[in-house]
Amino acid sequence: MTALQDTEDASETDLAKHDEDDYVEIKEQMYQDKLASLKRQLQQLQEGTLQEYQKRMKKLDQQYKERLRNADLFLQLETEQVERNYIKEKKAAVKEFDDKKVELKENLIAELEEKKKMIENEKLTMELTGDSMEVKPIMTRKLRRRPNDPVPIPDKRRKPAPAQLNYLLTDEQIMEDLRTLNKLKSPKRPVSPSSPEHVPSAPMESPSQRYEARIEEGKLYYDKRWYHKSQAIYLESKDNTKISCVISSVGTNEIWVRKTSDSTKMRIYLGQLQRGAFVIRRRSAA
Numbered sequence: 001m002t003a004l005q006d007t008e009d010a011s012e013t014d015l016a017k018h019d020e021d022d023y024v025e026i027k028e029q030m031y032q033d034k035l036a037s038l039k040r041q042l043q044q045l046q047e048g049t050l051q052e053y054q055k056r057m058k059k060l061d062q063q064y065k066e067r068l069r070n071a072d073l074f075l076q077l078e079t080e081q082v083e084r085n086y087i088k089e090k091k092a093a094v095k096e097f098d099d100k101k102v103e104l105k106e107n108l109i110a111e112l113e114e115k116k117k118m119i120e121n122e123k124l125t126m127e128l129t130g131d132s133m134e135v136k137p138i139m140t141r142k143l144r145r146r147p148n149d150p151v152p153i154p155d156k157r158r159k160p161a162p163a164q165l166n167y168l169l170t171d172e173q174i175m176e177d178l179r180t181l182n183k184l185k186s187p188k189r190p191v192s193p194s195s196p197e198h199v200p201s202a203p204m205e206s207p208s209q210r211y212e213a214r215i216e217e218g219k220l221y222y223d224k225r226w227y228h229k230s231q232a233i234y235l236e237s238k239d240n241t242k243i244s245c246v247i248s249s250v251g252t253n254e255i256w257v258r259k260t261s262d263s264t265k266m267r268i269y270l271g272q273l274q275r276g277a278f279v280i281r282r283r284s285a286a
Contacts, residue, residue, distance in 0.1 A: 110265045121178040213273040218250050234281040
């Protein structure tokens with residue numbers, strides 16, 4: 001009985017040892033197979049035929065092409081935007097240049113027109129006062145020379161120098177004085193005290209009346225009100241003329257106004273506003 005049991009134990013031992021050898025052999029075979037597969041994949045990778053490599057390369061290539069396409073689209077959009085901005089800025093520069101050119105021409109024309117009016121007023125004043133710049137020749141009476149009279153010696157006196165005018169007043173002061181002289185020199189019909197037309201006239205506005213007018217920060221302060229560029233106004237003169245205007249610009253010592261009737265421009269000095277030569281009233285823009 002004991003021998004039989006020992007035989008069975010030996011058989012079981014041999015079987016277990018045989019199974020262990022088979023397991024080791026199978027494990028070795030699996031290792032060799034995996035190693036061979038890795039070597040084969042490495043060889044395919046080096047040759048560029050590995051399926052996984054080709055799949056990933058195809059995906060990378062698609063991403064690369066998509067990125068290049070997006071970059072080209074972005075470049076095209078940016079180029080079009082820059083061209084549009086360039087065209088827009090060019091048109092704005094041309095328009096501004098044309099506007100400045102027209103404004104400069106209008107300002108020069110207005111200045112020349114004003115100087116022309118001043119010269120005409122000066123001429124009219126000299127004609128009214130008799131102060132002509134022409135030097136009239138002196139009329140002399142020549143007598144017949146008697147036979148025994150000595151030959152007259154020609155007069156070598158120095159010829160009189162032509163008259164000259166020196167202007168010591170400003171343009172606006174000259175204009176104001178000319179208007180005053182024209183009013184004083186206008187002909188008046190004499191009226192007798194017994195005539196019914198001899199009625200005391202209404203008191204005239206005092207020439208010494210002054211208005212507060214100044215320019216600060218591009219705005220005009222006149223008669224306790226502020227006026228700015230593009231504001232609609234009424235311009236009244238001493239002869240009760242009322243003109244509808246728009247302030248086109250405000251300078252340092254004057255303002256420019258544009259008539260709404262014919263778009264002509266006028267320059268009004270602060271001195272004229274302060275003396276009341278012109279009066280500014282507000283009006284509705286409509």
